Amino acid sequence: MDFYRAQVLCCGGTGCTSSGSGEIIKRFEEQIVKFGLDKEIKIVRTGCFGLCAAGPVVIVYPEGTFYSHVRVEDVDEIVSEHLLKGRIVKHLTYQDKERGEEQHLSLESIGFYQKQKRIVLRNCGVIDPENIDEYIAFDGYKALEKVLTSMKPAEVIQVVLDSGLRGRGGAGFPTGLKWKFAAASKGEQKYMVCNADEGDPGAFMDRSVLEGDPHAVLEAMTIAGFAVGATEGYIYVRAEYPIAVKRLEIAIKQAREYGLLGKNILGSGFDFDISIRLGAGAFVCGEETALMASIEGMRGEPRSKPPFPAVKGLFAMPTNINNVETFANIPQIIINGADWFRSIGTEKSTGTKVFALGGKINNTGLVEIPMGTKLREIIYDIGGGIPGGKKFKAVQTGGPSGGCIPAELLDIPIEYDTLTQIGSMMGSGGMIVMDEDNCMVDIARFFLDFTVDESCGKCTPCRIGTRRMLEILDRIVNGKGVEGDLEKLERLGRNIKATALCGLGQTAPNPVLSTIHYFRDEYEAHIRDKRCPAHHCQALLNFYITDKCRGCTACAKVCPADAITGVVKERHVIDTTKCIKCGSCVEKCRFGAIEKR
């Protein structure tokens, strides 16, 4: 094995790839050849580091120097200064926004990483995901060795049960229990399925794991297959994740070459193989019964449960289905033991959870925190707070199935049960932060619009009920809400939750119900006063010209509706009955004299 004195880790995650990391890697490779450094320095393409907002990200080891927002033009300087002469290029390093000063901080020392605990993401941004040897070096396939050489299936299940691991795909069902059911079920063939459909808008936890550490999922599925007696595995991944699909394909091929998938794995007599199935991106196909129908080649529609997949799943055979992140925990639990896992997190929610942090937050990206961490810590310590000095209003968790959590509840610990109690849910890990400029009615409308679009139409409450709710919300944001609308929304929401066929419909009203619960006054302002307190809903806004107006007439000239009148050098006025709220006058005004209210 060659000795390299330095390694340049370039992020090949989706975020950084789309901001040009492919070009950067190419340039590094050219430049180190040019300077004759290619025998001493290695360029590695890794998975997502988590701090996508700072992308493209490049880390240089052994120093661990963290370069952010790297451009192709910067590469030459990093090579000629840092790699050749050993001088860190300070002005290109990550600037910790909180500290407000420029310093070349190493990856581990920045606030974003300090409160995190990386189990699922431990290899993301550290190894080359297309190189099985690097995974093996970081204890990869050690858990599989342990299981196949020294454990019985029932013992594996017991460890997972004892660990307290719960499903990370949404519902939070205990994973060990699920495996136990599948193991107890009889059938001539059993299947192991990995749910990598990840349909929540804004969520990309599973994608990052698949892109950054695909072997962890393969290893875990093989272990799970051994535990429940399944010999065939499927990974159902959305076709919109091309990088993840490609890395999975490479990983499966390499694992087969090493005999870690296929017949007689590690000489144990156990056979297991995995194939990939591509989903077309329908949200409902993430629901387990719809997902299995889709793998079978049928329409991706859910069916009622029971029978549960453990009894009658894929091709009518006993099937175990888990989420990507759930699987990614398994090898670590096997190696380090159930007690170790239980020592992280809280009593009823053990381990960590990965969240995709987005919206009005400084450090958008991927974070993995121990369960029980407070929302406040995620938003302020890890996320770096709200940009532009704005005021925090709410955070949405659980995507279209979840709810909004207001500022008063920022100190609750993140756990399955506490989140459900306050009307939201853990979900798969989307976390969208909202500030004072976000209208909560509009947010609820956004999520409901999504579920209405994605409803498969099989059951009436979801197909028709959610549409009726959306119509009422549309009315409210357009200033046509009437008294009684809120009560109607609440009643409809409760009925849909109680009667819909699958999880999609059963949770679709949550964003509406939770915002009505915590932000009722905002809804009432829309309905009674025809006013949007966040100044967001266009239909409820009026344009005013303040006394900053110098009477330059620019606004009157640009107004397409002739709604502005006034004399030169005197304050102009907008006729709100004529105004069509196009905003052209605001753009034109050089004095900032036109306000939306």
Next chain:
Amino acid sequence: MKSIAELEAIRQKTLERVAYRKDADSDIRVVVGMATCGIAAGARPVMLAFMDEIRKRNLQNVTVSQTGCIGMCRLEPMVDVIVPGQGKVTYVKLNPNMVPRIVTEHIVNGNPVLEYSIGASEDQ
């Protein structure tokens, strides 16, 4: 198909290459002064000699990195060898022929080569 022993071999072999992405604190560090003065005085061949020697002896837990000018340009090429818990030894006026001795005596056996060190040089 790979056996468990073969996997372990891959693990060990690859770890040598990737280990310092894990924890750098336990490593012995060889830091070569590579500013203009160092390079002009021949620091690059010295650094390559270190890397060569480390590769030949298959040493783990040694990293070679570079640094800028320390301000004593007349003593270049200069190299610091830092063994955790033992502090830093600065070697001066090195050439590639001196490197194998430093690697054997200091890095492998823990005995700094005093006659190459800055103290010895300045006493003369």
